[in-house]
Amino acid sequence: MPSESDKWGWEHVSVFGGFDRGSGTKRWKCNYCNLRYNGSYSRVRAHLLGFPGVGVKSCPAIDRSLREAFQILEEERLARKKKTSPVDGKSGKRIRTSQSTLTVKNISKEEVDGMIARFFYADGLNVHVINSPYFLEMVKAISAFGRGYELPSIYELSDSFLRKEKEKIEKFMASDRESWPHTGCSMLCVSRLDSTLGYFQISIFVSSSRGLTFLKAVDIDDTDKMENLFTSALTDAILEVGPTNVLQIISHLGHPCKSSESLVLTKFPHIFWSPCTSHSIQMLMEDIAGLEWIKSTVSCAKGIEQLMMYYRHAYPGLFIHNLKENSDPVSAKFAPSYCFIQRIFELKKALQEAVVSEEFKQWKLNMQGDNVTVGSAILRDDFWCKVHLFLQLCEPFVRLLSTFDIDKSPMGIVHDWRVQALEAIKGKGIDSTALNQLEVLIENRWDVLFSPLHAAAYMLNPRYFGRGQSKDKTVMRGWKATLERYESDSSARRTLREQLCSYWRLEGSLGEEDAVEFRDKMEPVAWWENFGFETQQLQTLAIKVLSQVSSVAMCQEIWQDNDFPCRETANRLGLDRVEDLVFVRNNLRIHSRRYGNSTSPSGVKSWDSVHPDQTMSIVNIHDGL
Template structure:
């Protein structure tokens, strides 16, 4: 879940300059989930390309933006890469024209190149690589090519305008390859007709997608898979559910359905999920993952009753965000978050105040983006804590005291909170210490670098231990936090799959901190009982002895050394062959 709804680039032209001559000022701002705008950065002069370089962090002529979200930086990098590809294509065409204009590759009537007597290769120096011998001709060609490109772009634009095609279609990953293919083919290319598009081209593309799907199906059958659902609402308030299938072969987008009339009904959601399970085949499905809405919870539990081999698991990131919300309702946390939110609304809601704040914090932002709403709130508290001295200096400065904001109600209230509220700063430190470990867990489970199933149990245990340490091992202090963690873990988040994943993760199983308690063993055996028949369960139970006692390949030095660098799946593929697992 993003902390912002959308971002936009605001362009302002200065009246004393003409447009197009570096006179534009650019700023990037975000509309946050709670309504007001966050001004990310301001570029007082330059071009939109320079702003993209700034946000992408390329270090090309401008320093990187220290506060840009990763998603925005990645979008800017993609845009710059597309622009570079276009320039490369243009340069290649220009070089070819230069060669033709200078006579290289242009034969005489007999098909041979004209020769000069006593011709010898001209010695080249280092500067020759950068200076063309046909300067005047290249300049003429460049101007002609620029005009020609302008005409072509106008034709492409007319196609977009007449068909009502959204401009962002030009950002599609297949847009540039389409033109590259046409350019490589040459001027004799005949574009496909409507009939070709709706017949053999469409059929071929469907065939290619099905071939890709067949590769994923082999992985589903071999390793099992997880069905993930992602619900979202479009601009017309229609609700859609995307279904994706995750396996060691990566994630495959299967289908998106319009669930506007059924999203609130657990029975209808169960029907949708059952159709997906049947398409993937029940024997290949390990679990289905949904959010924690009551409709999805009811549908998931009913599926577990009717599908004996399938687990329903709530989204871990959503569960932890709800846990942070629970903690945020504690009196001290609620009061602190409220004061911090009011202060941030005032600072980020007024450009002059925001500029003053940045001048005192050396352009360090107070608002900290995170994967969910409540993680953002607590990370912002942490950032405020780090900038305590800067904020106190700001509201004590001459610049602040002389400003009109110092006399307004919002300014007076915010200044009083920062300078004179005796509880504000101690409460921030109190809240940050108790919640930061959970925010770290949220980052881990939301990461796409590795599956969290085999790590979830250990991550939650380590978070609880860290919270206790931060509270000085005083149960009175960490007890309320632990209670809310246990309530969410025991009643919602925890699944036997987490226990099985913990036990079968070699990185954790053979660590000195491994907890081989009854809860872990019970969860492992529950998974085996649900997913395997008796004969298979008996065989696996015996084979687990070899794993637990490091017999065969499991005990090799290579196995022990690689357990920390390989994923659990890759480790089992490599060393599980000694059990005849058939990977």
């Protein structure tokens, strides 16, 4: 038992009585706020340090500096306690329990596994955390330390260790910040509604050529003020990153924050507000599914699904296939109509065999008229021809979606995909009427669904040099919009246009032998850094545009199952600590994805060991942690 002299808190309260039986419970009054309580030293400490949940209020008269001084005293007290606590003998309940279990006999791996399982079951933790590289790192570190290790206290975990981890992350992020003036960066915003707590959570990430980092989260429980609160938070984030460093904002927030775009761009007119490419492609594919001749095919396919579900229920052993089954998570998430039609097409033979069986014919006698019509469609060639045509039209879209991963969904690829997709579809001998409908649809929807930065990147990416961009009105429209937003001065825009002509004409360093040879052998940004020095304004624009991503998909994968901050945690830790906890947690998740393929024993590189110039390893967005 620690001596009373080591409990610094007694010096800041006035004790005016105690209870019987020699207990540590006393009557005391705070010297700062004059509130009176009954309780032991744990309540004194909680009152002075601001710990809620132990039956006392946080002292309202203590300012931040004094509280920080108290925290230092508490850390010193805990350090002395830990240093003087014996490893053997009377070393506290936790250590005694651990030693009595592990040192009396040789413990088997099966018993250790059982204890780990019991810990997860008893505390209701997500068992998937066992796949976390940080969990494996922790277990190996404890094993390496050996006998006598004592876990950190709750106070240390929620205060000093949390603060240290945040400092490590911020130090690591400092190297990213140094690159932002050169490459620019994108701010990515995603949201979700927490139905349990009844408020929106909006998270803001920063993406650059160095990788993705989590900046902050905003909890909004007042929908009437949502737009103003989000606009204010995003404005503060832009100022923190540096307005001149931010090239674009990509958001997927839905209707609640729709007007935030105009409010933010009024303050920062040079910044682009770009749609998320993944969701734009999803909307374009749904638009295709809504074309009149395809709409009837999709409707018929849904009727087939419902019919076969009824039949499967009636004869579970005769039709064993699940029409909702899909092994491709990308299609299921971003292309539901394509995914559904593809599954129907895969089961064409099984469906046709089912509807000609005697069991189906007998069962069909009890069906309604619509179901009879739907059933007969399975045997019609025209239905399957339309299904196949729809899949052909959508296949290039799905192929593009599969290229978006944790750190790579770069500008330029999208516009090239648009050109190549139409050419590929033409090569499949698709009906000219259907092809014309697709071209018109893409043309009409492109400016709404895609950022003009895609056009600028398609024009400036050396890999796409000589693709006839100047004759493509969609590309030139996007290039014009890019210049007008990026550069407000007309003479500066003229310079950029002139330097673009130099690029096309292969003038100076841009036409050197190495520059021509390395167009498709070097990364586009590296190519401009090496050969664009005679057209510095265009070089700067090219590097910034080609360094950006175009989708928030990687952020949603990190944020979608985020269970912080919650009200209970907020009440226990306080607002500042919850913000730190969210900051640390999300950046650790990003960090583990960056270095998920590390060859170190733990599988994770520490913040201190990462060299800022190392190339980030790419982990697919659908890989688990």
